[in-house]
Amino acid sequence: MTAFSFALRVMLRDKGATLWGIGLPFALATLFYVAFGGLDASFRPSPVPVAVVDDAVYRASPALSELITATSEGQDPYLEPTYVTDRAGAERLVNAGGLYGYIAVDADGAVEYHRDWREYIGTPGHEIVTAILDSYVQGSAFAAEAAAAQASAAQAGLGQSPGASGASAGSGGEAAAGDEQDGGQGAGSGWSPSGTGDDPRLAAGPAAQAAALRAALEDTPAFTKAVQLTANPPSDQVRYFYAVLGFSALMVCGFAVSGLARLRANRSALGARLSTAGHSQVALLAPTAAAAYTLSFATLAADYLYIRFILGIGFGGKDIQILAILAVAALTVTALGAAICALPLPEAALSGIIAAISTVLSLFAGLYGPGSQDLADKVAQAAPWSTWLNPAREVYDALFSLYNYDTFGEAAQIMLRLAVLAVALLAVAAVGPRRTRHEHL
Amino acid sequence: MTRTGGQPDGAAATEAESQPDGIGQSEGSRPDHVVDVKDLVKRYKEVVALDHFDLSIDKGEIFGLLGPNGSGKTTAINCILQLLTYSRGEIKLWGEPMSPTRYDLKRRIGLVPQQVAVLPELSVTENIDYFCSLYVDDKARRRRLVGEAIEFTGLERFAKFRPKKLSGGLVRRLNIACGIAHQPSLILFDEPTVAVDPQSRNAILEGIRRLGAEGATVVYTSHYMEEVEQLCTRIMIMDAGRAVAVGTNAELKSMVGIGERIRVELDFPDDAVLAAVRALPHTQHASLSGQTLKVACAPGARNLADVVEALDRADVSYGRVFSEPPTLNDVFLELTGAELRD
Ligand SMILES: Nc1ncnc2c1ncn2[C@@H]1O[C@H](COP(=O)(O)OP(=O)(O)OP(=O)(O)O)[C@@H](O)[C@H]1O
Ligand SMILES: [Mg+2]
Numbered sequence: 001m002t003a004f005s006f007a008l009r010v011m012l013r014d015k016g017a018t019l020w021g022i023g024l025p026f027a028l029a030t031l032f033y034v035a036f037g038g039l040d041a042s043f044r045p046s047p048v049p050v051a052v053v054d055d056a057v058y059r060a061s062p063a064l065s066e067l068i069t070a071t072s073e074g075q076d077p078y079l080e081p082t083y084v085t086d087r088a089g090a091e092r093l094v095n096a097g098g099l100y101g102y103i104a105v106d107a108d109g110a111v112e113y114h115r116d117w118r119e120y121i122g123t124p125g126h127e128i129v130t131a132i133l134d135s136y137v138q139g140s141a142f143a144a145e146a147a148a149a150q151a152s153a154a155q156a157g158l159g160q161s162p163g164a165s166g167a168s169a170g171s172g173g174e175a176a177a178g179d180e181q182d183g184g185q186g187a188g189s190g191w192s193p194s195g196t197g198d199d200p201r202l203a204a205g206p207a208a209q210a211a212a213l214r215a216a217l218e219d220t221p222a223f224t225k226a227v228q229l230t231a232n233p234p235s236d237q238v239r240y241f242y243a244v245l246g247f248s249a250l251m252v253c254g255f256a257v258s259g260l261a262r263l264r265a266n267r268s269a270l271g272a273r274l275s276t277a278g279h280s281q282v283a284l285l286a287p288t289a290a291a292a293y294t295l296s297f298a299t300l301a302a303d304y305l306y307i308r309f310i311l312g313i314g315f316g317g318k319d320i321q322i323l324a325i326l327a328v329a330a331l332t333v334t335a336l337g338a339a340i341c342a343l344p345l346p347e348a349a350l351s352g353i354i355a356a357i358s359t360v361l362s363l364f365a366g367l368y369g370p371g372s373q374d375l376a377d378k379v380a381q382a383a384p385w386s387t388w389l390n391p392a393r394e395v396y397d398a399l400f401s402l403y404n405y406d407t408f409g410e411a412a413q414i415m416l417r418l419a420v421l422a423v424a425l426l427a428v429a430a431v432g433p434r435r436t437r438h439e440h441l
Numbered sequence: 442m443t444r445t446g447g448q449p450d451g452a453a454a455t456e457a458e459s460q461p462d463g464i465g466q467s468e469g470s471r472p473d474h475v476v477d478v479k480d481l482v483k484r485y486k487e488v489v490a491l492d493h494f495d496l497s498i499d500k501g502e503i504f505g506l507l508g509p510n511g512s513g514k515t516t517a518i519n520c521i522l523q524l525l526t527y528s529r530g531e532i533k534l535w536g537e538p539m540s541p542t543r544y545d546l547k548r549r550i551g552l553v554p555q556q557v558a559v560l561p562e563l564s565v566t567e568n569i570d571y572f573c574s575l576y577v578d579d580k581a582r583r584r585r586l587v588g589e590a591i592e593f594t595g596l597e598r599f600a601k602f603r604p605k606k607l608s609g610g611l612v613r614r615l616n617i618a619c620g621i622a623h624q625p626s627l628i629l630f631d632e633p634t635v636a637v638d639p640q641s642r643n644a645i646l647e648g649i650r651r652l653g654a655e656g657a658t659v660v661y662t663s664h665y666m667e668e669v670e671q672l673c674t675r676i677m678i679m680d681a682g683r684a685v686a687v688g689t690n691a692e693l694k695s696m697v698g699i700g701e702r703i704r705v706e707l708d709f710p711d712d713a714v715l716a717a718v719r720a721l722p723h724t725q726h727a728s729l730s731g732q733t734l735k736v737a738c739a740p741g742a743r744n745l746a747d748v749v750e751a752l753d754r755a756d757v758s759y760g761r762v763f764s765e766p767p768t769l770n771d772v773f774l775e776l777t778g779a780e781l782r783d
Pocket of ligand 1: 508510
């Protein structure tokens with residue numbers, strides 16, 4: 001206990017370790033926050049006000065009207081429709097301001113979105129509307145074929161569908177997997193897997209199309225994206241904060257290095273002196289490693305809480321799971337620090353190594369903007385194993401999956417991989433000193 | 442071959458008699474030997490740092506390792522502490538073979554390393570407490586020990602300072618405090634007083650003497666001859682990885698057969714005086730340089746009296762007369778043909 005508290009004190013007072021480990025991630029997070037300025041406005045899942053031309057053609061597309069109803073109901077509605085009877089009325093409303101635009105169906109049944117170009121440019125409002133309408137267009141094309149085959153079954157389930165659909169879309173902001181599940185259920189009630197032999201074109205009716213659209217919609221990336229835009233910060237921006245956490249996970253390994261390097265007998269006069277103190281290397285290193293771990297985790301947790309509550313950037317709200325991931329990541333980077341200490345290099349070189357590792361690996365977690373994000377994604381696709389060796393990327397992926405999926409499976413897998421990596425790094429740390437002993441004092 | 446003091450002569454007699462077993466002559470390890478090093482060979486690539494090195498130290502001794510830079514003092518200490526591997530030899534502490542995992546033996550040792558080794562992030566008190574905590578679990582006891590160590594090194598005024606704020610000498614004093622706080626029974630001081638001012642140095646030497654008196658065994662390396670001469674009950678002179686001679690201060694001096702150095706300021710120097718002094722039985726070497734007559738004597742109780750008598754007999758007038766006891770430098774010079782002082 002004494003050794004632990006001394007180790008904590010030493011590491012906390014190590015200006016380099018605290019500056020890089022604690023200060024820099026906070027600064028980066030703040031920097032991104034400021035750079036994305038006024039993020040909090042787009043964070044509010046405020047519904048997008050639009051006008052909807054509720055004329056005869058519109059009413060002839062029940063799938064669309066149902067979709068619009070569904071996306072403007074529930075806990076977190078995406079649209080705030082104002083129904084008008086004709087285009088002229090819609091035009092007037094939009095011109096009067098306060099609306100993003102209006103939605104109308106033309107004579108051929110094609111859906112149109114007339115945006116108000118004067119305002120709101122750059123806000124996610126248009127994107128949401130477009131995403132919803134895009135998915136309607138895609139979905140209806142798909143549904144035209146699919147629903148036709150199963151029109152009768154679909155008809156049976158349609159009655160209770162709108163409510164279910166609204167709920168599913170409402171909660172979907174946090175988790176696409178949830179959508180998939182809910183959607184699956186919805187589809188299950190509307191879609192019978194038993195295929196009928198009927199000609200699809202004959203059976204295809206608007207009601208079936210609506211049901212099919214709803215089902216298809218859940219799989220549409222554009223919709224998922226739009227849905228996320230409202231419930232949470234735009235994912236493109238939240239990515240940076242995942243990356244900041246990944247980066248900071250690497251930077252905190254400076255604590256382990258600061259605490260452990262000096263204890264190595266072959267590293268310094270201090271290490272030599274300590275190794276004469278009548279304790280095994282393990283007994284000597286363990287309290288410091290524990291302290292380094294504690295400090296690393298506390299720092300990561302503080303980083304996260306800062307981003308989440310002070311900067312107000314939603315991470316999907318799964319605090320416990322996220323903290324669990326950070327707890328495992330802290331273990332991995334503590335082991336990484338221990339392994340770095342085992343390298344036969346002078347102590348002064350070690351902080352440089354940490355900085356190098358952190359900045360390079362953060363590249364593959366997409367810390368440096370869209371270019372680096374693209375590169376990171378390409379590398380991750382081409383060589384998935386490369387992400388397993390990159391704690392920053394693993395943290396990033398785990399947070400990303402938590403944000404996007406309801407299930408914990410993916411994140412749990414990542415945690416397992418991080419734990420395995422930690423063990424491997426500890427093995428390196430343990431084998432290293434045996435070779436180098438105290439000999440080059 | 443190592444020369445050992447064994448033939449007491451003159452002033453050396455009393456000290457030698459108080460150690461009836463003789464010095465450094467025993468074969469095999471004895472139970473009262475705290476340190477026993479046999480035939481130790483340590484090489485750094487081509488450099489032979491320790492060349493068939495033997496050392497045995499009794500309980501309660503303040504043992505001096507004296508030698509010029511690079512003679513292997515630190516290497517010897519680091520080998521004893523198992524900080525270094527060695528190609529050959531045997532090291533026993535308290536009669537037990539030492540190995541890197543003899544944690545029980547290590548816990549009885551205190552080390553004041555030549556290179557300062559303290560934690561820059563901790564204050565003076567915290568540093569001492571930290572090192573002490575590696576040996577002593579009990580908090581209350583530790584508090585007392587830390588207090589004593591601070592007092593020992595006179596760091597009271599600097600208790601809250603971090604090492605960075607301490608002067609070079611103060612840091613060395615902290616280095617000492619960290620090594621002795623846990624009251625080890627064997628303490629290895631590797632040039633502890635480098636850069637320490639004379640006043641603090643005397644306080645530290647006094648403290649070490651007290652540690653010895655309280656029963657601790659001390660190994661003290663230095664190339665300050667005066668310090669070793671003053672402090673150590675027994676001294677080993679090292680050169681090029683070998684023990685050149687071992688014995689008490691007096692034994693070492695008698696071993697090489699040198700007594701005091703006498704200088705006389707003559708009013709009218711002439712060769713007759715020189716001849717008269719040279720004729721004295723204990724005179725080994727006499728010379729005139731300017732007004733000063735220099736006489737190097739063999740060990741003897743009446744050297745100065747004899748020289749003065751001879752001058753009086755020759756009816757020479759002279760001013761001041763100085764008599765300096767032989768120094769370890771003279772011994773070293775005699776044994777190795779080189780000066781210990783640089
Ligand atoms: N790590 C090392 N690598 C190679 N040679 C070394 C190393 N350490 C010491 N030596 C050599 O071993 C010899 C003994 O060195 P050692 O440090 O034991 O001397 P010392 O008596 O303690 O000297 P000093 O009074 O300067 O402290 C020297 O020749 C030195 O150059
Ligand atoms: Mg030395």
